[in-house]
Amino acid sequence: MCTDRLVLALVDRDRVAAVSRFAADxxxxxxxxQAAGLAVTTGEVEDILARAPDLVVLGAYNAATTAxxxxxxxxxxxxxxxxxxxAETLAAIRALARDLGSEAAGEALVAAIEAGLAAQPQPERRLRAAIYQAGGWSAGSGTTADDLLRAVGMDNVAAEAGLVGFASLPLETLVAAHPDLIVVESMGEEAPSIAGEVLRHPALAAGGARRVTVPMRLWACPDAALIEAAALIAGAGR
Incomplete structure (x- = not known):
């Protein structure tokens, strides 16, 4: 999914031989x-070879055997x-742009992201926020979500609790921290699920924290959508 998004942001559509099935979702x-009408690859080596590409861009999680x-x-x-x-996100954009022969487009995308994040309004006082997902997962230090919170003048409750990367944040820990804002990640109109019930727990509402929903697509990948995610969070903190 992220390779689709970045490649289409950095090169003309007619240079793309195929995208993954996620691109048009x-x-x-x-x-x-942009992806509508492009060929879709299964990701199998045989399918990739049949398209005779000059370059194959893989996500880190499916590269171990395919690459x-x-x-x-x-x-x-x-x-x-x-x-x-x-910082790692911007470095990844530059590295991909070099291999695509699109350095200028890469630098333009990096500059747009940096400018968009820098332009976000800061709250009158520093707020404390928590990312919360279905199943009680949260984003601690060392994540793009943590960097986004700090970019808009907020401290990350999960990082304060010692979480590194993506990990479980117990509901009790979250409620006891008394956050000013809870940022809920949404993957769309999810069907009812046991994992999603924690997002509707009455204890979250009882604490009086403001709440904002950020669609997963806005910060799942290292591209300009991060600006929109930051704007949603910054707006909720005003």
């Missing part, structure tokens, strides 16, 4: 309109770094 993708096979067959592979934090 409006719930997960910010480039669904070595493609390289043995003489195909250039770029593995997109996960981007744990905004």
């Amino acid at each position: 409006p719930v997960a993708s910010t480039v669904a309109a 070595p096979m493609l390289r043995q067959l003489g195909i250039q592979v770029h593995v997109l770094a996960p981007g744990n934090g905004i």
Whole structure:
């Protein structure tokens, strides 16, 4: 999904031989309109070879087995770094842009993200916020979400509680922290689930924290959608 989004942000559509099945999904993708009509690859090596690409861009999580096979067959592979934090995110954009021969587009995208985040309004006083997802998962230190909170003048309750990366934040810990804002990640109109029940727990409302919903697609990948995610959070903190 993230490779689709970044490649389509950095090169002309006619240079893209195929995208993944996620590219045209409006719930997960910010480039669904751009991806419409493009060929869709299964991601299998045989399917990739049939398209005779000059470069294959893989996500870090599906590269372990696919990348070595493609390289043995003489195909250039770029593995997109996960981007744990905004600095790593911008570095990943620059690295991909170099392999695509689109350095100017990469620098323009990096500059747009930096300017968009810097332009977000700051709260009158520093707020404390928590990211909360279905199942009680949260984003601690070393994550892009944590960097976004700090960029808009907020401290991360999960990081204060010692969470690093994505980990479970017990509801009791969250409520006892008395956050000013709870940022709920949404994947769309989810069906009722046991994991999602924690987001509707009355204890969350009883604490008086403001609440804002951020669609997953806005901060799932290292691209300009981060600006919109930051704007939603900053707006909720005003």
